[in-house]
Amino acid sequence: MSSRRPYPGGGPKCRSTVSVVICAYTEDRWEYILAAVASVRSQSLPAVETLLVVDHNLPLLDRLTKRFRETEGVRVLANAGPRGLSAGRNTGIAASIGEIVAFLDDDAVAERDWLLHLTTGYDDPRVMAVGGRTVPMWASGRRPAWFPEEFDWVVGCTYRGLPPGRVRVRNVLGGNASFRRTAFDVAGGFATGIGRDGDKRPLGCEETELCIRLSGASPDAILLVDDRAVIHHRVPAERERFGYFRTRSYAEGLSKALVARSVGVRRGLESERRYTTRVLPAGVACGLRDALLARPGGAGRAGAIVAGVALAAGGYVVGSFRARRGGVAFRVAEAGGSPESEGAA
Template sequence: MRISTVICAYTDERWDDVHAAVDSVRRQRREPYEIIVVVDHNPGLHRRLKESLADCVVIENAGARGLSGGKNTGVAAARGDVVAFLDDDAVAEPGWLAHLAAGYDGPRVAGVGGLTRPLWPGERPAWFPEEFDWVVGCTYRGMPEGRAPVRNLMGGNASFRREAFEVAGGFASHIGRGRDRRPLGCEETEFCIRLRQRSPESVLLFDDRAVIWHKVPAARARFAYFRSRCYAEGLSKALVTASVGGRDGLSSERAHALRALPRGVAAGLRDLARGRPAGASRAGAIVVGLGLTAAGYAAGAMRRRVP
């Protein structure tokens, strides 16, 4: 099995991060078939990366500005049997590709994703609930452990068979990061759901042995970003449900809100009762985060109804 690895870059500010991501792929126990770096409408960065990453395929995003266009460009250029995606501000552990590849042990497996851990700019904020680690692009409490089928994979640590794109098409350019300044997302969620709607027998696997570490900038460790990201997630989910329907588009979110989040609030209150004030902060952040996400979804749904 040949695995092409795609890294999407867009800003000169992540110059060192992009090189660290590429180096982590070079050091994999299972050698990648090729490393593709897609630069999002930044000619200067494209020229610099093309010179510094001579052993990689460095190309410009041929689609719409944003992460979806970059991923689609990477898929179109890839020659491997499987296309794996790694965030430009993440580093993969040496066994990452090997564990992703091991998941394709059956013909029904269309995609495999892994565990994404946060690299905080210092200590983890005491108020930040693990149930909301998706805010900083990481695996969150409430996701399965070990190896298990899931509805969708997280885009910064995911892989798909090439045939999956032939069945489902590409990532939707109107969903996810792009020109909008809001921290939108969910392009991989919509793609995964669309894939399984068109190919119900397909299986998507989560394997927590396929580990990457995702850098969290100081600005994203603040409560202001937490609030804005939660609201933006609601807006993104409204776009997802408009594309694939509310039943599939919100199935995992309903389960998370009804199971993991109440447990998180209860755990925070127990910590408070034991003399740990940060427990109250975490419980409060869960309530605020859920409320803002719901508000964002309502606003996004209302926009769709207004002619």
């Protein structure tokens, strides 16, 4: 989650070279991966390269290598670090040549002007990261009536409660984000041990931890989200069910405990306080009002918000207890995504 305030922009107009990193881990997403790459290759502002980083899956690595062997501007790499999304991104950072490194989920497609809008934010030399807006593509064709927009982060998408436009944020969302290369020189890469690891428990927050670490290392740094930089993220049928909502909400609490342990409770939960005290109560009230007016899904949305908060809080308590006992550790990649050094959690 990220707090936002308006950003007026500034600085001379320029266009930096952009490397796009797409991390993949399963052949089940083969068609999605191809669609993601195609959306990057059709950008109005071309990327200097697309890097496909495969996470410890030799059959997928071989298949993608053959598929793109003769495709100019596309490189296929094996994750050089431990299994997981963070190490995969660090591998892409280390191999990339662009002045800006952008990240796209392997099950998402970017609109044609995605990179154009992301790079516009870097006209101001103080800007170190720019993210965009992520729109859900529901497998069923429409949002489940019970699923609150305030919890769209559960499925990796932009959620209700965030103001429109180009605004300053605490952190960008990793599936639709970009960083100036020098950001990694200042803060290092993504911390392993926090984010996702294939189809295991859906942890997250690796981009939150990096952004907070970046702001701490460079207090003048500006991080932005521009809602014109749009991608469309696929939400499979199993993630439309309450079971996934429950698991992901709990895992978010676990992840937030790791972030708080790394960067401190005040910075780690700064945006979440506003979200839980303002945005979510308004969502519950709206759901209850819809229920009273006999509108479909109102009571379900209100109940899901209450359940989501309780589950995330429970995960945070458990995660904090584990971290205090020393049962969790993570590693922070050095500048440029090079070999990793120990971090404490």
